[in-house]
Each structure stands twice: as C-alpha cells, then as structure tokens.
Amino acid sequence: MTAAFAVSGLCKRYPHFALQDVSLTLAEGEVMGLVGVNGAGKTTLLRLLTGLAAPDAGSIDVLGHRLPQAQVAAKRGIGFASEDMRLYRSQSLDWHIALVRQIYPEWDDNYAASLMRRFDLRAQQPIGGYSHGQRVKALLLLCLARRPRLLLLDEPTTGLDPVARAEVLEALADVLRDERRSVLFSSHNTHDVEQLADHIAFLHGGRLLAHRDKESFLDDWRRVLCLGSLPPTLANWPEVAQVRSAGSQIEVKLRAWRDDLPERLAAQGLTVQRVDPMALEDIFVTAVRAGGAA
Amino acid sequence: MYQQIIDQITTRVMAGDWLPGQALPSIRELAASSGVSVITVKRAYEDLERAGLIATRHGKGSVVAERLDQARGLFEDALTRSLVDAIAHATRLGLDRGQLHQRLDVELDAAESTPTPTQGNLP
Numbered sequence: 001m002t003a004a005f006a007v008s009g010l011c012k013r014y015p016h017f018a019l020q021d022v023s024l025t026l027a028e029g030e031v032m033g034l035v036g037v038n039g040a041g042k043t044t045l046l047r048l049l050t051g052l053a054a055p056d057a058g059s060i061d062v063l064g065h066r067l068p069q070a071q072v073a074a075k076r077g078i079g080f081a082s083e084d085m086r087l088y089r090s091q092s093l094d095w096h097i098a099l100v101r102q103i104y105p106e107w108d109d110n111y112a113a114s115l116m117r118r119f120d121l122r123a124q125q126p127i128g129g130y131s132h133g134q135r136v137k138a139l140l141l142l143c144l145a146r147r148p149r150l151l152l153l154d155e156p157t158t159g160l161d162p163v164a165r166a167e168v169l170e171a172l173a174d175v176l177r178d179e180r181r182s183v184l185f186s187s188h189n190t191h192d193v194e195q196l197a198d199h200i201a202f203l204h205g206g207r208l209l210a211h212r213d214k215e216s217f218l219d220d221w222r223r224v225l226c227l228g229s230l231p232p233t234l235a236n237w238p239e240v241a242q243v244r245s246a247g248s249q250i251e252v253k254l255r256a257w258r259d260d261l262p263e264r265l266a267a268q269g270l271t272v273q274r275v276d277p278m279a280l281e282d283i284f285v286t287a288v289r290a291g292g293a294a
Numbered sequence: 295m296y297q298q299i300i301d302q303i304t305t306r307v308m309a310g311d312w313l314p315g316q317a318l319p320s321i322r323e324l325a326a327s328s329g330v331s332v333i334t335v336k337r338a339y340e341d342l343e344r345a346g347l348i349a350t351r352h353g354k355g356s357v358v359a360e361r362l363d364q365a366r367g368l369f370e371d372a373l374t375r376s377l378v379d380a381i382a383h384a385t386r387l388g389l390d391r392g393q394l395h396q397r398l399d400v401e402l403d404a405a406e407s408t409p410t411p412t413q414g415n416l417p
Contacts (some may be wrong), residue, residue: 031331173329176322195295198333213339215296 002184004028004150008274012044019044019206022058026199029179031172033197034186035284040203042186043082046154049184050080063149067284076104080150081139083155088246089128093121093138099146099158104146106110112145121169135165140168146177148182151175153185157192165192172196190280196216200280205289221286222257226250226270234268241290253278253286295330299338307347308360318348318356336363 010022013120019041026032032224034042047053049062051071062104065074087096093116101107116123121130130138140156156172159167169192175181187193193200194214201211209215210217221241230245234252239261242253254261262272278286306312318324321339325332339356342348346364350356359365384394 002340029332168376173326176326176367179322196327198331213333214331216335 002028003061003186004030004063006059006061007045007049008059010045010048010055010060011056012048013056014044015157017041017206018145019048019212022203022208024182024201024211026182026229030198031176031183031185031196032168032186032199032201033133033193034203035190035193035280036186041206042154042203043154043206044206045185045203046082046152046186049152050078051075052080057133067224077149078152079143079150080291081143081154081156083136083158085139087127087135087138090126092124092126093141094123096127096138096142097123100142100146100154106147108145108147109181111147112141115141115171117172119164131218133160136160138163141173144171147178147181151181151183151185153183155187157187157189158187161226167194192285194280202284206276209287218277218283220255220257221283222254222261223276223278224252224254224265224284225273225275226252226265227273228268228270231268231270241286254280255287255290258259295367296334296338299328299335300342303338304347305343307362308369312358313360314360314362316377318358320355340395 004027006025008023010019012019015271016141022041022045023188034045036042044053044173048055048060049067051062051067056067062115063077065071067074097112101109119134119141119158121134121138121141122225127135127138132182136156136159140153143151143153151172151179153172157168160168173196176181185193185196197214200214202209212220227248228250229248230243230250234240235243239254239256239258241255242251242254244251252265262275265272297323303312305319312318318339320329321332321335324330325335328335339348339350341352343350344357345368347362348356349359380394380398389397
C-alpha cells in the first residue's frame with residue numbers, strides 16, 4: 001500500500017528558523033494531527049508537502065510521487081487549504097467553483113452542494129462580504145469537493161466560532177468514510193486533534209518530538225497526586241516530566257507511564273492518592289514547558 | 295470520547311436495544327457519524343470484545359455477542375468489588391448499615407435525575 005506521504009531526513013533552513021531532520025509517514029486512510037506552538041514548524045512542513053517550498057535536504061514522497069520531480073502528479077491528489085490563501089473578493093463562491101471544477105475533473109457537484117448547505121454559504125454573494133468564518137468554510141468547500149486523496153489543512157478551525165467549528169469538524173469526519181483518503185491537519189486546538197486524529201505528530205523548535213498513534217501517545221501520560229514530602233531526586237527520574245508541590249500535596253506528571261510507578265513512588269515514602277489520564281492539552285503544555293521532551 | 299463510545303454501546307447492548315448477533319456499524323462508519331477518530335473507535339471495539347460484549351468476525355465486521363454471560367459475569371464481579379470498596383469507605387467514616395443504605399439511595403436519586411447513560415469503566 002502506498003503511504004499518503006513519507007518524508008525522510010527533511011531539513012529546511014530560513015534566516016530565523018530551521019526545520020531539522022524530520023522523518024514522518026502517514027498511512028493511507030489515516031488522519032494525522034500536527035501540534036506545536038507558533039513557530040514550531042507546522043506551516044513549513046505543510047508547505048514542503050505541497051511543493052510550495054523545496055527542502056534543503058531529505059526526501060518527500062506524496063501519494064507515491066517523489067517531489068519535486070513528480071510534482072504535477074502529486075499535486076493532482078493534494079487538497080491544500082491555509083488561512084493565507086486568498087479568494088477573489090469581488091467574485092462569488094459560484095465563480096470560484098466554476099474556476100476550480102475546470103481544473104479538476106474529479107470535482108463533485110453534489111458534494112459541493114451539500115457542503116454549501118452544511119456550511120450555510122450564499123453562492124452568489126461576493127466573497128468580500130463574507131465573514132472570516134465564511135471565508136474559511138468557502139476555502140474548505142473548494143478543497144473538499146475535489147475529493148483529493150490527501151488533504152493538507154493548516155489550522156482549519158482557528159478563528160471559527162463554535163458552530164462553524166462543529167460544521168468544519170463534521171465535514172472532516174465525513175472524509176473518514178472513505179478509506180483511501182487521508183488527512184494531515186495542524187491545529188492549536190488540541191481538542192480538535194484529540195477528537196479526530198489517529199496519529200499525533202508533535203513539533204517543537206523545528207524538530208519532531210514525538211509521532212505516535214494517538215491512543216498510545218495519550219496512554220503514556222499520567223497525572224499522579226501524592227501526599228508526603230518531596231523526594232529530592234524525583235524530578236530527575238526519566239519518566240517524570242513535571243513535579244509541583246503545595247504543602248504536603250505533590251503533583252507528578254509522568255511521560256512514560258508504567259504500572260509499577262505507584263509502587264516506586266510509594267517506596268519513596270509517598271502515599272499515592274489518585275492516578276488520572278491527561279488530556280492532550282495538558283500533555284502538550286507540560287511537554288513544552290519541560291523543554292520539549294515528549 | 296473513547297468512554298462515550300464504550301458507554302453508548304454497553305448501554306444499548308445490555309438494555310437489549312441491540313440484539314445478540316446484530317451487526318454493529320463499521321468502525322469507519324461509527325467514527326464518521328460520531329466525529330471521533332478511527333483509532334479511538336477501533337480501541338473501543340477491541341476492549342468491548344475483550345469484555346465479551348461484542349464479537350468481531352474477520353473481514354465481516356462486528357456483531358453483538360451471541361451469549362452475554364461472560365459480559366454479565368464481568369459486570370457482576372465489578373459491581374461486587376465496588377460494593378466491597380464502598381463498605382470499606384463507610385466503615386472508615388463510621389457509617390452504620392442504615393446510613394450506608396441512605397447514601398446509596400441519595401446516589402440513585404441523583405443518577406435518575408440526570409439523563410446521561412451509565413458511566414463506568416469496562417471490567
């Protein structure tokens with residue numbers, strides 16, 4: 001089976017930022033969520049995958065096509081949407097649709113019409129009069145109705161109100177029905193990633209900190225509450241990402257959970273009160289603060 | 295999200311909404327309709343199978359288990375363990391038999407007034 005994309009040893013240097021040695025594969029039919037703070041390299045990675053930027057080193061294969069040599073073939077299968085893509089303000093959505101369906105024979109009129117209803121967009125109105133949320137949804141419609149095999153979406157839900165966000169997430173969830181279509185999307189909203197992604201890729205400072213299937217990634221992390229006095233060496237345990245104490249209560253966030261950890265904490269004189277799984281949001285903040293080791 | 299899938303299926307199977315042998319939605323279908331990742335639904339199905347609630351036939355999707363004795367037995371065991379725990383906590387608090395019964399009634403009333411499905415981990 002062809003991977004949706006595979007990059008290896010990818011490097012891209014800009015004056016104030018460098019993406020360094022990123023190797024990552026997305027299997028066909030899967031959804032990958034790209035998380036990272038602003039400036040982590042998410043947009044750079046997406047631009048390299050779309051062929052909008054060329055790498056300084058490393059290889060990029062998209063839908064079985066090597067970039068940049070087979071760029072034309074690869075691009076036919078890619079649907080890319082990002083906030084800085086501009087639509088013509090004086091033209092309507094219908095005009096944009098006519099333009100895109102001329103270029104892409106796979107364009108699906110029925111799908112476009114159903115997305116237009118779901119997104120509650122007016123086809124005749126000039127785009128200039130659209131709200132931010134409507135523009136984002138119009139871009140996604142133009143991208144989705146081509147039924148591209150690989151969707152690359154840069155922050156598809158950023159700046160959307162809760163209703164628009166739900167509409168966009170539902171439209172993305174619909175893509176899951178087709179096992180040949182794959183999605184890579186970046187988001188600040190860890191909740192969106194936690195909800196929809198099969199895989200998580202975690203970028204920080206231009207490096208790939210972690211890439212795992214979501215369930216085992218979440219499984220690795222736990223928040224443990226203990227009572228006792230703080231053992232001085234606890235913060236140095238490789239499993240420990242963060243330790244905080246308030247009085248006799250100690251909160252330990254663990255990045256490599258194992259069933260024997262409560263016993264080991266008890267052996268340090270601590271009474272373990274509770275062990276809870278962590279939300280991706282909490283893991284993300286903890287990992288970034290811990291100096292980016294996930 | 296994982297827990298929602300588990301609770302939803304467990305409740306419907308134990309309540310008899312879904313009958314033994316009945317086909318469950320495919321993993322992709324349930325993922326798309328509930329807006330949850332495929333891997334999360336897959337994990338939930340695997341855990342439900344381990345608990346004896348559903349059976350997966352290779353290449354044919356999943357069905358509600360023909361015999362729910364195993365699932366029932368596991369839930370019975372889990373209930374017994376929770377009750378033993380509750381008695382231990384009540385003893386620590388110095389509650390007598392009547393007071394513990396009363397507390398159970400309070401929790402039952404609270405559970406009945408909220409229309410959410412039964413929450414709880416698989417045994």
